[in-house]
Amino acid sequence: MKFPVPHDVKAKTIPGTEGWERMYPYQYQFVTDDPVRNQYEKETFWFYDGLHYPEPLYPFDTIWDEAWFLALSQYNNRIFMVPPVRGVDHRMINGYVYISPVPVKNPEEIGSRVPHFMERAGHYYKNWDALEAKWKVKMEATIRELEAIEIPRLADMEDISVVMDALGESKGYHLLKNYDDLINLGIKCWQYHFEFLNLGYAAYVFFLDFVQKLFPSIPAQRVTQMISGIDVIMYRPDDELKGLAKKAIELGVDAAVCFSEEWTEVEAALKKLPKGVEWLTSLNLSREPWFNVSTGTGWFHHDRSWNDQMNVPLSGIQTYIGKIKQGVSIERPTEKVCAERDRITAEYRGLIEKEEDRKQFDELLGCAKTVFPYVENHLFYVEHWFHSVFWNKMREVGAILVEHGVIKDVEDVWLLRRDEIKQALWDVVTAWATGVTPRGTMTWPKEVEWRKGVMAKFKEWNAPPAIGTAPEVIQEPFTIVLWGVTNTSLADWAAVAEVKDPSTVKDFKGFAGSPGVVEGKARVCRTVDDIRQLQEGEILVAPTTSPSWAPAFAKIKACVTDVGGVMSHAAIVCREYGVPAVVGTGHATKIIQTGMMIRVDGSTGAISISR
Amino acid sequence: MTQAAKSAPIGTKGTKSGAGLSSAPELCWFEDVCKEDVALVGGKCSSLGELINAGVRVPPGFALTTHGYARFMRDAGVSGKIPGMLKGVGHDDLDHLESASRSIREMIEAHSFAWELEDAVAEFYRKLSVRCMVPAVPVAVRSSATAEDLPGASFAGQQDTYLWIRGVDDLLLHARRCISSLFTGRAIAYRIKMGFPHEEVALSVGFQKMANSYTAGVMFTMNPANGDRSVIAIDSNFGFGESVVSGEVTPDHFVVNKVALDIIERTICHKEITYTVDLKTQKSVKIETPYERQNVQSLIDEEVVELARMGKAIEKHYGRPMDIEWAVDKDLPAGGNIFILQARPETVWSDKRASEATENKATSAMDYILSSLLTGKKVT
Numbered sequence: 005m006k007f008p009v010p011h012d013v014k015a016k017t018i019p020g021t022e023g024w025e026r027m028y029p030y031q032y033q034f035v036t037d038d039p040v041r042n043q044y045e046k047e048t049f050w051f052y053d054g055l056h057y058p059e060p061l062y063p064f065d066t067i068w069d070e071a072w073f074l075a076l077s078q079y080n081n082r083i084f085m086v087p088p089v090r091g092v093d094h095r096m097i098n099g100y101v102y103i104s105p106v107p108v109k110n111p112e113e114i115g116s117r118v119p120h121f122m123e124r125a126g127h128y129y130k131n132w133d134a135l136e137a138k139w140k141v142k143m144e145a146t147i148r149e150l151e152a153i154e155i156p157r158l159a160d161m162e163d164i165s166v167v168m169d170a171l172g173e174s175k176g177y178h179l180l181k182n183y184d185d186l187i188n189l190g191i192k193c194w195q196y197h198f199e200f201l202n203l204g205y206a207a208y209v210f211f212l213d214f215v216q217k218l219f220p221s222i223p224a225q226r227v228t229q230m231i232s233g234i235d236v237i238m239y240r241p242d243d244e245l246k247g248l249a250k251k252a253i254e255l256g257v258d259a260a261v262c263f264s265e266e267w268t269e270v271e272a273a274l275k276k277l278p279k280g281v282e283w284l285t286s287l288n289l290s291r292e293p294w295f296n297v298s299t300g301t302g303w304f305h306h307d308r309s310w311n312d313q314m315n316v317p318l319s320g321i322q323t324y325i326g327k328i329k330q331g332v333s334i335e336r337p338t339e340k341v342c343a344e345r346d347r348i349t350a351e352y353r354g355l356i357e358k359e360e361d362r363k364q365f366d367e368l369l370g371c372a373k374t375v376f377p378y379v380e381n382h383l384f385y386v387e388h389w390f391h392s393v394f395w396n397k398m399r400e401v402g403a404i405l406v407e408h409g410v411i412k413d414v415e416d417v418w419l420l421r422r423d424e425i426k427q428a429l430w431d432v433v434t435a436w437a438t439g440v441t442p443r444g445t446m447t448w449p450k451e452v453e454w455r456k457g458v459m460a461k462f463k464e465w466n467a468p469p470a471i472g473t474a475p476e477v478i479q480e481p482f483t484i485v486l487w488g489v490t491n492t493s494l495a496d497w498a499a500v501a502e503v504k505d506p507s508t509v510k511d512f513k514g515f516a517g518s519p520g521v522v523e524g525k526a527r528v529c530r531t532v533d534d535i536r537q538l539q540e541g542e543i544l545v546a547p548t549t550s551p552s553w554a555p556a557f558a559k560i561k562a563c564v565t566d567v568g569g570v571m572s573h574a575a576i577v578c579r580e581y582g583v584p585a586v587v588g589t590g591h592a593t594k595i596i597q598t599g600m601m602i603r604v605d606g607s608t609g610a611i612s613i614s615r
Numbered sequence: 616m617t618q619a620a621k622s623a624p625i626g627t628k629g630t631k632s633g634a635g636l637s638s639a640p641e642l643c644w645f646e647d648v649c650k651e652d653v654a655l656v657g658g659k660c661s662s663l664g665e666l667i668n669a670g671v672r673v674p675p676g677f678a679l680t681t682h683g684y685a686r687f688m689r690d691a692g693v694s695g696k697i698p699g700m701l702k703g704v705g706h707d708d709l710d711h712l713e714s715a716s717r718s719i720r721e722m723i724e725a726h727s728f729a730w731e732l733e734d735a736v737a738e739f740y741r742k743l744s745v746r747c748m749v750p751a752v753p754v755a756v757r758s759s760a761t762a763e764d765l766p767g768a769s770f771a772g773q774q775d776t777y778l779w780i781r782g783v784d785d786l787l788l789h790a791r792r793c794i795s796s797l798f799t800g801r802a803i804a805y806r807i808k809m810g811f812p813h814e815e816v817a818l819s820v821g822f823q824k825m826a827n828s829y830t831a832g833v834m835f836t837m838n839p840a841n842g843d844r845s846v847i848a849i850d851s852n853f854g855f856g857e858s859v860v861s862g863e864v865t866p867d868h869f870v871v872n873k874v875a876l877d878i879i880e881r882t883i884c885h886k887e888i889t890y891t892v893d894l895k896t897q898k899s900v901k902i903e904t905p906y907e908r909q910n911v912q913s914l915i916d917e918e919v920v921e922l923a924r925m926g927k928a929i930e931k932h933y934g935r936p937m938d939i940e941w942a943v944d945k946d947l948p949a950g951g952n953i954f955i956l957q958a959r960p961e962t963v964w965s966d967k968r969a970s971e972a973t974e975n976k977a978t979s980a981m982d983y984i985l986s987s988l989l990t991g992k993k994v995t
Contacts, residue, residue: 118989351873357844
């Protein structure tokens with residue numbers, strides 16, 4: 005399979021973006037001035053990480069990419085000593101991230117890593133539950149630390165307590181230090197993120213692999229179905245909404261809860277009712293931590309949480325109140341899902357001809373079931389809870405920069421790299437201490453405006469799905485399970501990229517996410533705000549979904565997403581609700597328009613549009 | 616004759632191994648036999664009896680048994696003449712083989728059944744027509760070989776399926792054609808080579824109500840492409856299934872997940888020909904598929920799933936993967952219109968599996984993950 009040379013792709017600079025490289029870390033660049041590195045880059049296979057980055061990265065948001073660049077690679081290569089793979093290398097073109105797993109090439113070295121891997125990974129697999137319990141404690145402590153971080157404003161005169169308590173430190177120093185603490189906590193949180201994840205995915209991938217060897221035609225989703233129905237935290241925010249809907253009816257305040265789409269109005273109305281106040285107390289208990297769920301994937305600063313956008317959970321609660329009043333059950337059909345899971349598992353197991361294979365199946369299924377909760381639950385802790393709090397702390401940093409004239413708007417802070425923010429803060433605190441004007445007030449606003457223009461142009465660019473030289477074998481478990489990199493998926497990506505005029509496409513494909521076939525009216529929801537427009541029985545078409553979209557799934561007949569594999573949120577939730585899903589279609593939100601009649605085949609991944 | 620009629624009273628539901636039949640019936644209903652009755656009614660008819668008794672929807676019919684066959688050969692004096700006609704013919708003497716085959720087959724086809732046997736066939740046929748509530752019900756006449764392991768028998772069993780046969784005279788004529796196919800040049804040569812006496816071969820002929828099929832085809836309760844037992848593969852085309860069985864069209868192809876019964880693969884092909892019945896002549900004909908239907912899916916999704924469900928039940932009954940012929944009848948309402956015409960154990964993959972030694976020992980999940988990591992995943 006032939007793909008474009010990375011350096012050729014990069015060389016075609018979009019007019020008006022010349023110099024964009026300074027917005028990102030220098031080691032992310034494809035280079036031409038270093039022959040050895042240049043050769044390595046040409047001979048390597050790079051694929052666009054569209055799964056995590058449907059859009060170009062803002063300079064600040066690069067933090068999580070660097071964080072997982074480090075964390076994933078170190079766990080593979082320096083901690084667990086995964087025998088045949090090192091880490092995953094990263095590059096960037098026009099704000100889009102390209103990644104590549106790095107193999108261990110020397111067979112002797114692979115062999116020498118085996119005993120270490122067995123000892124180290126073995127320790128985690130053997131003590132999984134106990135170590136996972138420890139992980140939760142560490143993670144929650146980290147989040148508490150984050151919540152406690154103060155981003156101090158710089159007063160004209162420091163508080164008297166600085167003198168009386170002989171503190172010996174200024175708010176200027178605290179600002180610098182706390183910004184560093186904030187960043188360091190973020191990096192630490194991502195260290196924890198990968199502590200179990202690759203091992204979890206490996207257990208899952210090779211269970212999948214084993215079952216597919218026995219049954220070459222088995223869809224991946226059937227294998228994932230064998231580990232469905234396990235209670236995971238991801239459902240908790242949605243369960244809270246259901247509980248609040250029931251509570252509102254019990255207390256007789258459901259009419260007040262439903263009277264407006266605006267949370268502020270509903271809240272004001274409830275405060276006037278004694279039972280309303282009681283309901284608000286329950287709500288506040290739910291909000292921490294469960295409303296820290298992001299309305300996106302949590303990877304980007306623009307993914308706001310329910311707590312930031314109370315209209316979103318409000319709409320969910322209202323949907324559930326409506327359902328309860330119509331006498332419709334709002335519970336996930338967990339028992340049905342479990343019964344179906346057990347039936348499917350037993351039937352496949354019964355089709356295995358050899359006793360040895362049946363034993364291996366049991367062994368691997370058991371392991372996959374053990375790791376599954378972590379694979380799902382880490383998302384809530386890291387991408388949702390931690391990130392939601394983190395983004396808001398960063399907004400406080402942005403507010404300081406606005407106050408001192410370095411940027412115009414809080415949201416401009418994302419156009420700076422995190423090290424540039426540190427420099428700007430130095431500029432601010434030294435100028436504040438000295439009583440002069442920060443230099444950045446003249447330089448940053450102009451640069452930020454230019455960068456905004458660059459970002460807008462980057463968004464228009466179509467990132468090629470793969471560049472460089474395709475390898476023969478991929479071993480990195482992540483690459484396989486998350487990105488589903490196989491020759492077929494590469495070909496599909498290539499085909500999707502060739503779609504020139506979306507209005508002529510009638511049939512296209514994605515991954516079969518949740519089985520079943522339905523026809524119905526499409527509703528394109530680009531953000532979680534749009535799910536309020538969803539009508540009962542429509543087919544949800546979204547870039548991707550996350551736990552905050554949960555209320556949508558109680559209404560829809562099927563779901564189609566641009567990004568994601570069989571383990572993505574949309575696929576998992578659809579299987580739990582028993583509705584079809586096709587995920588990772590690439591361009592569904594560009595091709596499908598609201599109101600179109602579409603047919604979704606969640607068993608084959610096919611989508612057809614009646615035009 | 617009356618022996619056969621007595622021996623197979625209508626309405627007697629099938630019991631195991633031809634029980635209820637006299638020791639040497641010349642005709643019998645499908646439902647009165649089961650899969651152990653290969654010696655009596657051959658592989659095809661015994662398997663149809665087995666299916667009917669397992670509750671599978673199979674078009675009704677009856678068989679001329681091997682006793683009936685033997686009587687015909689005896690009455691016609693054919694048995695006695697054959698050794699003489701083949702005297703001195705070598706298995707590689709092609710010209711001589713062909714001419715001997717031609718004379719023997721002409722002799723068989725020209726000879727009438729004994730009137731008692733003719734009456735018995737007529738009576739079974741009348742009762743079948745009454746049961747089907749169709750006057751002179753169209754039937755498929757097929758030979759049913761008794762020795763599946765004998766390639767000579769499979770020569771006989773391959774080509775001689777006669778579709779849409781009506782009226783007792785035509786039934787008898789085509790029965791004789793089935794019998795005569797035991798004496799094709801190749802079949803004779805094979806028996807000579809293997810030293811198998813010609814007078815010991817035996818055949819049964821099945822007369823099965825013809826499904827007036829809108830669509831028909833074959834189904835494997837596994838994936839014939841890779842041996843995957845978790846799926847059911849279905850090939851279909853409009854009209855009678857002969858176009859699919861013979862390979863004259865590239866049929867529509869469906870792969871159904873056996874566990875969840877959902878369609879995971881669907882390939883709709885360009886299907887140029889259809890076997891159907893010419894209503895004027897009442898004969899089976901091969902026609903060009905109407906242009907507007909050539910690229911249309913020949914089996915609707917609900918039927919695909921229903922068929923797979925039936926396939927799964929048949930596999931369960933036999934306890935092994937099966938190769939099945941089926942048809943969807945256009946005269947009957949949905950829900951009761953899919954028929955199984957034939958079912959036999961799949962052999963290719965089953966034999967391959969049995970010969971494969973167990974390669975892997977089960978290991979701990981950890982060891983498996985390690986060895987898989989070391990192997991990696993092929994991309995190109």
